[in-house]
Amino acid sequence: MEIPAMTRRLWDDYLTDxxxxxxxxxxxxxxxxxxxxPALMIIDVSYxxxxxxxxxxxxxxxxxxxxxxxxxxxxxxxxxxxxDAFRAKELPVLYTTGEIRPDGWDxxxxxxKNGRTxxxxxxxxxxxxxxxxxxxxxxxxxxxxxKQKPSAFFGTPMSxxxxxxxxxxxxxxxxxxxxxxxxxxxxxxxxxxxxxxVEDGCFDRSQASHAINLCDMHAKYAxxxxxxxxxxxxDGLPEGLFxxxxxxxxxxxxxxxxxx
Amino acid sequence: xTERIWDAFLTERDKAVFAASGYGARGGFGARPALLVVxxxxxxxxxxxxxxxxxxxxxxxxxxxxxxxxVASIARAIAAARAKGLPVIYTTGIxxxxxxxxxxxxxxxxxxxxxxxxxxxxxxxxxxxEIAPEPQDIVVRKQKPSxFHGTPLSxxxxxxxxxxxxxxxxxxxxxxxxxxxxxxxxxxxxxxIEEGCFDRSQASHAINLCDMNAKYAxxxxxxxxxxxxxxxxxxxxxxxxxxxxxxxxxxxx
Numbered sequence: 463m464e465i466p467a468m469t470r471r472l473w474d475d476y477l478t479d480x481x482x483x484x485x486x487x488x489x490x491x492x493x494x495x496x497x498x499x500p501a502l503m504i505i506d507v508s509y510x511x512x513x514x515x516x517x518x519x520x521x522x523x524x525x526x527x528x529x530x531x532x533x534x535x536x537x538x539x540x541x542x543x544x545x546d547a548f549r550a551k552e553l554p555v556l557y558t559t560g561e562i563r564p565d566g567w568d569x570x571x572x573x574x575k576n577g578r579t580x581x582x583x584x585x586x587x588x589x590x591x592x593x594x595x596x597x598x599x600x601x602x603x604x605x606x607x608x609k610q611k612p613s614a615f616f617g618t619p620m621s622x623x624x625x626x627x628x629x630x631x632x633x634x635x636x637x638x639x640x641x642x643x644x645x646x647x648x649x650x651x652x653x654x655x656x657x658x659x660v661e662d663g664c665f666d667r668s669q670a671s672h673a674i675n676l677c678d679m680h681a682k683y684a685x686x687x688x689x690x691x692x693x694x695x696x697d698g699l700p701e702g703l704f705x706x707x708x709x710x711x712x713x714x715x716x717x718x719x720x721x722x
Numbered sequence: 723x724t725e726r727i728w729d730a731f732l733t734e735r736d737k738a739v740f741a742a743s744g745y746g747a748r749g750g751f752g753a754r755p756a757l758l759v760v761x762x763x764x765x766x767x768x769x770x771x772x773x774x775x776x777x778x779x780x781x782x783x784x785x786x787x788x789x790x791x792x793v794a795s796i797a798r799a800i801a802a803a804r805a806k807g808l809p810v811i812y813t814t815g816i817x818x819x820x821x822x823x824x825x826x827x828x829x830x831x832x833x834x835x836x837x838x839x840x841x842x843x844x845x846x847x848x849x850x851x852e853i854a855p856e857p858q859d860i861v862v863r864k865q866k867p868s869x870f871h872g873t874p875l876s877x878x879x880x881x882x883x884x885x886x887x888x889x890x891x892x893x894x895x896x897x898x899x900x901x902x903x904x905x906x907x908x909x910x911x912x913x914x915i916e917e918g919c920f921d922r923s924q925a926s927h928a929i930n931l932c933d934m935n936a937k938y939a940x941x942x943x944x945x946x947x948x949x950x951x952x953x954x955x956x957x958x959x960x961x962x963x964x965x966x967x968x969x970x971x972x973x974x975x
Contacts, residue, residue, distance in 0.1 A: 473925075476731055480774070481923045485822070486777050488922060490831030494826075523743050570909040575937055578744030611907035612937075620766045640933045645907075648900045652866035654825040662912075667743060668736045668936075670728075674929035680832055682867075691891075 471686075472661065473675040473677035474672055487661050490681040496695050497656035497701055500623065504541055505614060505636030505643050507598050510591030512637070514539065519667060524606045525586045527578040530637055530667045537665040538597050540689045541635045544663060545685050549556035549601065550598025552704055554627050556620070558642070559668045561608035568610055602711030612645030621653060627707050633685070633692055635663035640671035647683050657684035660692055726941075731925055740917040749949050752911040753884025754958055755831030756809040756879060758868060759796055760891030762853060763814045764931030767793065767892075774922060780840050785892055785922045794851050795917040795944050798891045800853055801946040802951045803834035807959055811875070811880050812855050813897070814887050815847045816863035819970055820882070823865055857965030876908060882959060886911035890918030891941070895926035902939050912939035915947050 476480065512534035513522035519531025521702040548555050562568055573579045592608075600606050603671055607620050624632070632655050636643055643664055650657055659679055664670035725971035729737070740746055767789035774786025777832050802809050816939035817823055821835060828834045840846070855861050864873050877885070887905050889912060891898055898919055914934060935941040964971065 475926045476921070476929070481925050482921050484774055484778065487775065488782050489831040492830050492832045492834055494829035520742060523739065527744050529743075549831050571906045574749035575747050575939075576744045576913065577747045612903055613907065616904070616907045617856070640929075640936060644899075644901045644933075648867055648903065651826045652868065652871045652900075656826075656829065665740050668932075669733045670731050670736050670929055671933050672926055674731070674895075674934070677923075678899075678930070682896060683826070684830075686866070718876075 471677070471680075473673040473680075476673045477677070481630045485681060493655055496658060496685075497629075499627075499629050500631040500658075500699075501556050501629045502548040503542055503558045503632050503634045503636070503645055503646065504545065504594075504598060505556065506559055506638075507534075507557075507636050508537060508540065508592050508594055510560065512595050514586070514589060518547055523667070527576070528589065528591070528667070529602050529692045530665045533665045534637065535660060537637070537706060538595060538661050540660065542597055542627065544633070544660065544689055544692060544696075546600065547693055548633075551696055551699055552702065552708060553696065553699070554629065554704060554708060555601070555604040557594060557604060557606045557607065557648070558609050558612075558614045558618075558620075558636075559594055559600075560602070561610060566574060570610075573578075576651075592634070603709050612642045613649045614642070614646040615649035615653070616645070618637065622626050624655070627704060629655070631658070633660060635660045637665050638671075639664045639666040640668065640675040641666075642677050644679065647679050647718065651683040658692060659684045659686045660689050662689050663685050726932070726935075732736045732930045733758050735940045740936060749911055749913075749940050751913060751940075752884075754882075754884050754950075755885045755886040755888050755911075755913075755954075756811050756882060757803040758797055758869065758887050758891070758901065759800065759810065759812045759849075759853065760889065760901055761814055761893075762789075762793060762796060762891050763817070763847050763849050764810075764840070764844055767850050768846055769840055778922070780832070781846070782836065783846075783922070785920045789892065790852075792918050792920040793850060794865065795915060797842070797853050798884070798944065799888070799890060799915055799918055799951075800949050801945060804856070804860055805860075806951050806954055807957060807962065808951065808954070809959060809962060810855075810859045811869075811878065812849055812859060812861045812867040812899070813864050813873075813875075814890075817847075818867060825865075833962065839919070857945040858892050858963050859965075860963060867897045869897070869901040869906045870904035870908070871900070879908075879910070883960060884910070886913070892920050893926075894919045894921040894925065895930040896921075899934065900928050905937040909915045913938050913942045913947065916941050917944045938972075
């Protein structure tokens with residue numbers, strides 16, 4: 463079946479003809495739409511997953527076993543624009559990144575499926591693989607959630623933070639599309655949040671996994687849209703949606719002290 | 723290196739990246755496994771084996787005739803697990819009659835609130851009769867993709883003292899994938915029976931098996947799992963459900 467260029471999606475080339483027909487007829491892939499009170503989620507955009515500089519993936523993974531290579535940095539530029547837009551509108555910006563004990567005991571199941579897991583505790587030149595890349599460094603009013611497993615929700619206070627903020631929806635960016643993004647989207651869907659996945663703000667080490675995981679998420683759990691669509695949506699939101707709800711970004715005593 | 727079902731869907735660069743990044747190592751089986759059978763009900767299989775494009779006219783979630791090929795494989799795994807006294811745990815869906823609790827499911831599917839155009843009296847959430855749960859089996863009702871989300875599954879695995887799960891069912895890219903991620907996150911050893919998983923999308927089936935094998939689980943053939951079960955000691959699980967209500971047990975004594 464010929465697909466019109468307008469509606470052509472990144473994943474179409476990876477699907478079989480039967481798959482395209484099944485998706486069309488089974489009703490999946492409808493547009494869920496944006497919510498009214500969104501947070502931006504930036505998942506695991508750390509040195510461990512982006513490498514410490516843009517370089518071809520097969521170079522980058524020699525030093526960083528989890529790296530997604532040069533595409534990481536294309537997405538990072540997109541995410542930076544989104545983060546600026548969310549901050550300008552005083553909407554919540556939530557980051558996740560990994561955390562493990564120095565002795566690696568809590569790596570648990572991660573160690574079972576990857577022959578290079580041990581290297582994560584031996585990063586190049588003393589760099590921290592879990593550090594968010596400087597181009598996306600969290601600002602004082604942003605929220606950083608550290609996690610140990612794929613989902614941003616698993617064993618973390620993420621769900622309670624979204625309740626505290628009164629969010630009804632999440633705009634998701636970061637990496638990997640097939641790993642922590644996918645797992646976080648499933649859990650957010652299960653918690654009945656409206657979800658948008660930013661197509662050009664997500665990245666993965668595997669091209670096929672990237673494409674098909676976007677396809678699966680768009681079919682069932684989230685709207686997969688370009689960043690430009692999110693930027694115009696954010697632009698159209700009312701001001702002050704999260705007044706009194708966002709972190710102050712200054713120590714609790716400091717504001718009072720400064721006022722005196 | 724044996725050809726895997728997902729190789730045809732990967733790019734050449736993907737194959738090089740997976741080889742170099744260390745993913746896809748063999749995790750290995752555990753010592754105390756439970757068999758999980760995810761959502762193998764009429765809604766996902768249709769009420770009879772027929773080509774998927776026919777089946778989804780009546781059952782919008784159907785995975786078509788491949789479902790019933792997998793059901794035969796799952797039936798063999800269930801028989802082996804029961805014979806060895808291993809826990810067999812099913813999941814299937816549950817909804818209020820007014821479907822208020824569909825929640826996010828209704829946002830992404832235009833057909834989510836339609837009534838199944840199916841033979842009257844067939845409940846989409848009923849496990850297909852070929853693998854009907856028996857009294858000593860465990861059935862977990864869920865509302866979202868993962869067998870763990872909002873269910874007692876994790877506490878049941880603790881109660882049984884399981885260290886691992888053998889996963890079968892559907893869809894590979896949906897509830898199987900979500901359940902595998904949560905089992906991984908709970909630090910269980912996870913193996914999938916390749917022939918016992920199915921999906922409505924061929925590409926999604928292949929790539930989700932690839933992703934899970936890379937990161938979270940061993941994707942292994944049925945024969946290997948059956949041999950593993952066969953080699954386990956008898957009597958591993960003294961605390962399986964008896965399948966008999968206490969009053970009936972007393973009456974029998």
